Amino acid sequence: MKQSKMLIPTLREMPSDAQVISHALLMRAGYVRQVSAGIYAYLPLANRVLEKLKNIMREEFEEIGAVELLAPTLLTADLWRESGRYDTYGEDLYKLKNRDSSDFILGPTHEETMTALVRDEITSYKKLPLNVYQIATKYRDEKRPRYGLLRGREFIMKDGYSFHADQDSLDETYQDYKKAYEKIFERAGLTFKPIIGDGGAMGGKDSQEFMAITDDRTDLEKWLVLSKNITSIDEIPESVLADIKEELGKWLVAGEDTIVYADGGDYAANLEMATSQFDPKAAYTEELELEKVATPDAKTIDEVAEFLKVDQSQTIKTLVFRADDELVVVLLHGNDQLNEVKLTNYLGADLVEAASEADVEAAFGVHFGSLGPVGLKEVRIIADREVELVKNAIVGANEDGFHYKNVNIGRDFEVSEFVDLRTVNEGEVSPDGRGTLKFARGIEIGHIFKLGTRYSEAMNANVLDANGRAIPMIMGCYGIGVSRLLSAILEQFARIYVEKTPKEEYKFSWSINFPKELAPFDIHLVPVNIKDETAMALTAELETKLRAKGYQVLVDDRNERAGVKFADSDLIGLPVRVTIGKKAAEGIVEVKIRATGEVVEINKDELVNTIEILNQN
Amino acid sequence: MKQSKMLIPTLREMPSDAQVISHALLMRAGYVRQVSAGIYAYLPLANRVLEKLKNIMREEFEEIGAVELLAPTLLTADLWRESGRYDTYGEDLYKLKNRDSSDFILGPTHEETMTALVRDEITSYKKLPLNVYQIATKYRDEKRPRYGLLRGREFIMKDGYSFHADQDSLDETYQDYKKAYEKIFERAGLTFKPIIGDGGAMGGKDSQEFMAITDDRTDLEKWLVLSKNITSIDEIPESVLADIKEELGKWLVAGEDTIVYADGGDYAANLEMATSQFDPKAAYTEELELEKVATPDAKTIDEVAEFLKVDQSQTIKTLVFRADDELVVVLLHGNDQLNEVKLTNYLGADLVEAASEADVEAAFGVHFGSLGPVGLKEVRIIADREVELVKNAIVGANEDGFHYKNVNIGRDFEVSEFVDLRTVNEGEVSPDGRGTLKFARGIEIGHIFKLGTRYSEAMNANVLDANGRAIPMIMGCYGIGVSRLLSAILEQFARIYVEKTPKEEYKFSWSINFPKELAPFDIHLVPVNIKDETAMALTAELETKLRAKGYQVLVDDRNERAGVKFADSDLIGLPVRVTIGKKAAEGIVEVKIRATGEVVEINKDELVNTIEILNQN
Incomplete structure (x- = not known):
């Protein structure tokens, strides 16, 4: 293909409105607008990558019997x-009317459409399971679209839906999808983790999210590619390194979620769902006598602990939430932070929010800062399970300027439920005991759910079972964010190239280092001067030979300066660049392997072999 | 792939709401809902055909340097x-607002989007020509969607746009597209004609439409496929043939347009644009004396000609049109029908419509039925060019109950313009003199336009030319109706299969006879009884071998009766059916070539060769 x-x-410069590197480079390298x-x-370049992604998906889904x-x-x-x-989807739903004033929407997801389609055609369990998917455009009227393709209003999704007569069949398909997703993301070259997901909004019971891990870009070994005349990073002057670090740090680490994973184990979950090992055996501690102490002006846990000169671990926090119409008191160990998702999921209410100061005063007659569980009447008190282990605790005394010391559960107040409500911390032990927890940022690239009968029951999508009884189909749904994958790939494969000029100056620039299976073309042929007939003839010869070998070739046939051509080539980011320059007359070209920075001069006849060998890394 | x-x-029956056979079969064979x-x-079946169509298009567009x-x-x-x-596109445009109350539309076509995209990136003629296309979903809020995929509200289009600095470059790309379109439609197996199009609504000057020709289904040789035990159509009893003809005639001949083409020449045009050879040399005829004759109760041309006992060719029709605010008198030879598109294009007014009776009476003081050109004052009189040849004509006398005889242009009234305004008839000579005109019905499947600067001027899409002057880019646009191609293919490839039962009864049924390059799979493997382990083992073996040879294989692994399987297989319409029955133990299967009805029993080892040979027709 001619460039x-x-x-x-x-673009010559990074676009001023980009905050993440994938957005900046997709724009700057001319992939999207x-x-x-x-x-x-x-x-065109982005479209080619998308088509390659689609083909990978099609191959892997055919393997598991999913039909497009x-x-x-x-x-x-x-x-x-x-x-x-x-009515419940919210403002993200694009609504419109047709010429007959009928209501329509632009589909943000297709559970309803697919459920209705299968419901209208399938009547017997004998025709199940069915496993269908599509790769199509979706619409979501995001309040704040941002980060390029990561949060857009029109985007491409792969969405699959499976229909089953029994739970075992769903479980099997769910596992098939999990494996297919792992293969797809591996083939895309991504570093990713499947984590325990929060299926809340989709009504799912069992769900897993696939997160592309994003990096804080402090590891220069990983983020820099050095030109062949630079031996190692150590050789680069401090001032240049400082500039590089500044450039790397300028871009937000993309990823809407914090992922918790076990270093040394398999456990991985979204921070909102993550839990850590809980050891319910408390050491025996003698219960001391309850004591009311003056704590003038000390309202927060910090202030109280400092005033009383104790560790925060000796305190219990008292929070109040409104769950629909009920006030609920929530207790947490002084060290811990509440995980509101866990609380919301546990309470099962439509709306859970922090109670207002007015609510608290009206209900308990005390100010926020002095609230505590001792003596509270007729209110549901739930506590994180860690609270049960705290003996002789410090809590608010429900009286301005005073706290209780040596408070003990059971003796001084009652807790109705102990549950896991806290946010985990790095360094804690994985819930299965294998490995310690670490945090990372991640971009959600896939999600699989066991939907159950949420849609089939609401939409009357039944089949007759073996006994002739109507049962709702059991469903699963499976999504991949195809266009956002492009961003995720760039977040992981953007690199800074450092080169040393003949004048011994160190220059650096951003570049895309596309994974092989996804690059828009395999090889970039760059004749330096298109008026050099010998070079152009060699270029044409190489193009023909490389294409015959099955390589996809982009030929830079533009009448531009060499500098412009090389800069564009680095931005576009094809795995191999072949420069056809002055030595064309001798049949010699220069091959550059992007991923390693390696550069060799070789004879045209050895080109194909050389590319294969060099490009294996 | 497992069925x-x-x-x-x-479906067991044709859907009751289908009027054309393509719609009926797409539904009945389970291709669309x-x-x-x-x-x-x-x-899934339709999606596979669409993907094959897309790939054919991609290959052919790459040949002409168009980029997706x-x-x-x-x-x-x-x-x-x-x-x-x-504001002018009309009610077919879907309009909506986003959450910020900004106005949006769902794109029915993309001239604006592509023009803006290229305008914002390209500033110099040196970067032209550019030739981009997409294959994507389009939206048009049709007042009366009908005929399945032929007139839908959401449909798939291939739309291409080219940008040029000069007319020659546009002409070249336009010709490239014409050839690419011809190749694409040939590869799709279609009978089609490129015709002179009416680019009116698109603002184009030069345009060509590609029409898939539809047939009135009277030629039984073409529409029937006979089973191997029927020698010829002649053998089929009259009563069965009558039923078949009734079934064939039951379905509307699809196609919104009448196409005029030269039998024995290249000329082809939409009826609305078609013209025929005009010989301006009239035979000399002596002008007779003007005469007013009473024609009581004779108002139409028919009535007047009959009353005066002359041929209609001796009369001139007088029509009145309102072109925006002006009344225009239009004269036609008595035999001819006005072509309103020609009149509208000629007048160049926004709105051209027949004048009302009240308009005519107010302007000329006469009733419609007695209107004639003699004595009309201060009005523009235009005539079809054939009118100039009529001597001693009969026209209305502008007086109820009277006509003039022996009226002659120049002597009795003046015509300001002679132009081509008539609708051509079958049997006339092609305008280039080569062949006689025939009519056919057609489905528009493609359209290429020279847009010129219609969009670039309105949208300020300029480049600098070689002299540094800003010039508007010259554009072309090129569309293919991808989803409607599926319907056009079925209109041409639906067939009635006739078979003779062992009881010597003749039965017939509709079936799809998919062209080879587009069939959703190449081969249908149909094991008759899935509980027969030998047959199933042979099926698996054949599937593996055929796939290894590059064939796409659909295996009917369903636990259904043989009759159901064969009926479904005929509907689905794959080019080759291989039945694995009782002779599986001997390694013998039955191969049926759909296009010819040919059936042979062969050994499994000869299967691949046999398919290749039989399926060559």
Whole structure:
């Protein structure tokens, strides 16, 4: 393919509105353009990567018997009224009317459409399981679209749906999908972790999220690629390294989620779901006598602990939440932070929010800062399970300026439920005892759910079972964010190239280092001067030979200066660059392997072998 | 691929709401399902055909240097306001607001988007030409969606746009596209004609439409496929043939347009644009004396000609049109029908419509039925060019109950313009003199336009030319209706299969006879009884061997009766069916070639060769 015919509008500078490196480089290297906020055009290079991603997915899904179809995106509201989501989905749902004033939506997801499709065609358990998917455009009217393709209003998803007559069949398909997803992300070259997900909003019981891990970019060995005349990072002057570090640090670490994973084990979960090992055996401690102490002006845990000169671990925090119409008192060990997702999931209420100071005063007649569990009447008190282990604790005395010392559960107040409500910390032991917990940032690239009968019951999607009884189909759903994968890949494969000029100056620049199976082309042929007929003839010869070997080749046939060509080539980021320069007459070209920075001069006849060998790393 | 895992919901009967055979069979063979009026889901079989169509297009477009990208479908109204189409496009445009109350549309076409994209990136003629395309979903809020995929509200288009600095470059790309389109439609196996199109609504000057020709289904040789035990159509009893003809005639001949083509020449045009050879040399005829004759109660041309006992060719029709605010008198030879598109294009007014009776009476003081050109004052009179040849004509006398005889142009009234305004008839000579005109029905499957600067001027899409002057880019646009191609293919490849039962009864049924390059799979393996382990082992062996040879194989692994399996197989319409029955133990299977009805029993080892030879026709 001739570069002059492609639309690859590279930019000289990073776009000023980009906050993450993937967004900046997708723009700068001419892969995408924003058409309106959160809505992008995928230019030819991006389109080629997307097609490669789609093909990888198709191959892996065929392996697990999933079948591709294509549902519409302009959907009648009626379907969404059946499931109840038309009114509850919120402002992210694009709504419109057609010429007959009927209500439509632009599909953000397709549970309803697929459930209705299968419901209308399948009546017997004998025709199950069915496992269908599509790769299609989705719409979500994000309040704040940002980070390029990571949070857009129009985006490409792979969404799959499976239908089963029994739970075992769903479990099997769910496991198949898990393996297929792992293969897909491995083939995409990604570093990722499958973690325990929060299926809350989708109504799922069992779910797993696939997170592409993002890095804080402090490890220079990983983030720099050195040109062949630089021996090691140590050789680079401190001032240049400082500039590089500043550049690396300038870009937000992408990823909306904090992932907790076990270093030395398999455990991984979203921070909102993560838990750590809990040892319920407390050491025996003698219960001391309850004592009320004056704590003037000390309201926060910090202030109280400091005033009383004790460790925070000796205190219990008292929080109040409103769960729908009920006030609930929540106790936490003084060291710990509440995990609101855990609390919300445990309470099972539609709305859980911190109670206001006015609520608390009205209910208990005390100010926030002096609230404590001793003496509270007619209120549900739940505590994190760690609280049970705290003896002779310090709590608020429900009287301004005073706290209780030596408070003990059972003797001084009652707790109705002990549950896991705290946010875990790095360094704690994994819940299965294998490994210690570490935190990382991650981009959600896939999600698999056991939906159960949430949609089939609401939409009357039944089949007859072996006994002739109508049963709701059991469903699973499986998503991959295809366009956001492109961003995730760039977050992991953006690199800073450092080169030493003939004048011994060190220069550095951003570049994409595309994984082999996804690069828009395999090889970039760059004739330095298109007016050099010998070089152009050699270029044409190499193009023909390389294409015959199955390589996809981009030829920079543009009448541009060498500097412009090389800069664009680095930005575009194909795995191999072949420069056809002055030695073309001798049949000699220069091969550069992007991932390693390696550069060799070779004879045209050895080109194919050389590429294969060098590009194996 | 296992059929039990595919969603192929075949129907026992034709759907009651289908009027054309393609719609009926797409539904009945389980290729598509309607989700709401004019909005369809492409089930797995249809999706596979669509993917094959896309790949054919991609290959042919790469040949002409067109580059694929993907623009969004949710578009800001602002772009369409720039071009002026936001307000003029009409009710077919889906409009919606986002959460910030900004106006958006769902793209029915992408001239604006692509023009803006290229405008924002390309500033010099040196970077032109550029030739980009996408294959994507489009939206049009059709007043009456119908005929399945032929007129839908959500559909798949291939839309391409080219950008040029000069007209020659556009002409070259336009010709490239013409050839690419011809190759694509040939590879799809279609009978089609490129015709002169009416680019009116798109603002194009030069345009060509590609029409898939539809047939009136009277030629039984073409429409029937006979089973191997029927020698010829002549053998089929009259009563069965009558039923078959009734069934064939039951379905509307699809195609919104009448196409005029030269039998024995290259000329082809939409009826609305078609013209025929015009010989301006009239035979000399002596002008007779003007005469007013009473024609009581004779108002139409028919009535007047009959009353005066002359041929209609001796009369001139007088019509009145309102072109915006002006009344225009239009004269036609008595034999001819007005072509309103020609009139509208000629007048160049925004709105051209027949004048009302009240308009005519107010302007000329006469009733419709007695209107004639003689004595009309201060009005523009235009005539079809054939009118100039009529001597001693009969026209209305502008007086109820009277006509003039022997009227002659120049002597009795003046005509300001002679132009081609008539609708051509079958049997006339092609305008280039080569061949006589014939009519056919056609489905528009592609359209190429020279847009010129319609969009670049409105949207300020300029480049600097070689002299540093800003010039608007010259554009072309090129569309293929991808989803409607599926319907066009079925309109041409639906067949009635006739078979003779062992009881010598003749039965017939509809079936799809998919062209080889587009069939969702190449081969249908049908083991008759899935409980027969020998047959199933042979099926598995054949599947492996055929796949290794590069064939795509669908295996009917369903536990269904043989009759159901064969009926479904005929509906689905794969080119080759291999039945694995009782002779499986001997390694013998039955191969049926769908296009010819040929059936042979062969040994498993000869299967691949046999398929290749039989399937060559």
